[in-house]
Amino acid sequence: MAFYLVELTKSVTVHPRYFHAKLGDHVIGRLLALTEGTTSGRYGYLIAVVQVERPLPPGRILPGTGHAVFPLRYKALVYRPFLGEVLDGVIASLTRHGVFVAVGPLSVFVSARNVPSDMEFDETEQCFTSVVQGSEDRLEVGTLVRLRIVGMRRDATEIAAVGTLRADYLGVLG
Structure with a gap:
């Protein structure tokens, strides 16, 4: 996983009712509320200030409203996934068309075509099971898997990723 420490800026607007001795604490609290847990296509997932x-x-002071704008500079820990990166995650949901794997804040879709060739979707149990004799590998909700990111789309507020389980050392863990 690729974690980075980046320097960012953000303008925080504060209502006049907070103009008192604890103004600084309120401004920082607003910054945390506005930024932590958000996504930026440029930087990735902002984990923590x-x-x-x-x-x-x-x-x-903004004319007409009385609000104040504070231009803040801060350092933040961000998580940014990359194409070709190998990650461990947990299957969050699945259908006959593929599985959604949660890798921290990132959701990666693995198409049924990118599930190992020795696995088939079982309609009765709603999971992918291995057809190889003696293998008990199953892809079901809660299964820990290792995948590779093969496609990614970034926009201003979202990162969408597509992965594969078809390669050496990828698939069900444990």
Whole structure:
């Protein structure tokens, strides 16, 4: 997994009712609420704000509203997946067309064509099972798997990925 520490900026708007001794704490709280857990196509998934530049810059009052805008600089821990990366995840859901694997905040779709060739979808149990004699491998909700990302689409607020389980050392773990 690729985790990075990046320096970012964000303008935080504060209502006049918070103009008191704890204004700085409120501004930082707003920054955390607005940024942590969000997705950026450019940087990836923003996991946590690690450091906010101190002292806080002075705010600028917006005419007509009384709100103040604070331009903040901060460092954040981000997770950014890459094409070709090998990841471990847990099957979150599945259909006859493929499985959705949760890799932290990233959801990766693995098409039935990219499931190992020795596995078939079992309608009665709603899972993929191995047809090889003596193998007990199953792809079902909660199964830990290793996959490779083979396709990815990034936009401003979302990252969509497609993966495969068809390669050496990929598939069911354990």
